[in-house]
Amino acid sequence: MRFRLTDDQQALRAGTRELLERCFGREALRAAVDAPGRLDRALWRTLGEAGFFALRLPETDGGVGLGLPEAVLVFEEAGRVLLPGPLVATHLAAGSVPGAAHGETVVAAVDGELAEWLDAADVVHGDASGAVPLRSVDPLTPLHRLPPTDRPGHTAGPPDPIAGPPDPVAVLLTAAEQVGTAGRVCELAVEHARAREQFGRPIGAFQAVQHLCADLLVRVEVARVAVYAAAVTGDPADIAAARLLADEAAVQGARDCLQVHGGMGFTWEADVHLHLKRAWVRARRAGGGAQGAELLAAGLPD
CATH class of the missing domain: 1.10.540.10 (Acyl-CoA dehydrogenase/oxidase, N-terminal domain)
Incomplete structure (x- = not known):
């Protein structure tokens, strides 16, 4: 492919x-x-x-x-x-x-x-x-x-085309948004590592920071390829796998970007904490986390 x-x-x-x-x-x-x-x-x-x-x-x-x-x-x-x-x-x-x-x-x-x-x-x-x-x-x-749909006295609304099992397209487009965040926090981490100096050297010269940035890039590229492939195949299992990878790339990537920024990353002046918070919210949408893992597990051979 x-x-x-x-x-x-x-x-x-x-x-x-x-x-x-x-x-x-x-x-x-x-x-x-x-x-x-x-x-x-x-x-x-x-x-x-x-x-x-x-x-x-x-x-x-x-x-x-x-x-x-x-x-x-x-x-x-x-x-x-x-x-x-x-x-x-x-x-x-x-x-x-x-x-x-x-x-x-x-x-x-x-x-x-x-x-x-x-x-x-x-x-x-x-x-x-x-x-x-x-x-x-x-x-x-x-x-x-929203309260549970099976609560006493609850009357379900009319059938809706978006209700029920998560739409695979919605799951995949959420994964694409997560890849966008993952790519951006990778850029922010590298930019900061090049500009910020400690002990007379850019912090990007230190091996621990280099490893963080390298891990960021690997997660971004793996998730991006998975999302692009799922967009071509349209297979629900491919989409579920891509979503799991994209959620991890966005959430863990933003965490690592915060680590590169140090205390500055938690301030309102920095954008990285906004990316982390949005990644958290997106990861709670239907099709991610345990729901995606269960879909993949159901397709495994006995």
Whole structure:
């Protein structure tokens, strides 16, 4: 299997990065942190106009007409800049919810016991009755906790296309976001190791720091290849494996990046702690952790 991106795919990735750097650069990121829970609707419409949500819709339906591999590249870039909002849910709803494809409608989805961006959404897929706001560890991801669906007196909502078992596409796009975070924290660690000096030398000259940075890079590349491969095959087991690798690369990578930064990494002036917190929240979405491991285990021979 060849993993070399085509010229069109490389152009898509470069164009997405340029768009996000222009519309959601570091100043916009810090502004979003200072206004937690508020979704920038102008940015959302800009994403819609750029085809972010309609990327996989057929051209006959007003979409871009691309496939899952291209969507993975776009969501990786979104994860790299910590783009906030229910990106995956709105992307999945682009073909069924009016206005979602063009960024005019924000769609959130109930995902197990946690739901993201309920108050900011125009449409919520799933039964959100009884949802209780939580103080989210990630200031860029407002959360609600939902009561168990089998509690006394609970009435299940109408059947929903996003409810039930996790959508493999949602699992994979979350993995792509995690790869974006993993790649970015690797860059941040290397940049800091080159610039920060101790005992008259850059800290990157010390073997312990070199090992941390090398481990970061290995995890990123392994997870990226797994996510790209799963986007090509579409196999649920491949997607589950890619998600587990991506979650590990993002969470452990952000932890190692903090280690390279030392105490500076925990301050609000640094971005690495934001990446770690978002990686924690994403890892709790359906399809990750024990759920992904159980899916892989079910496919093993007796």
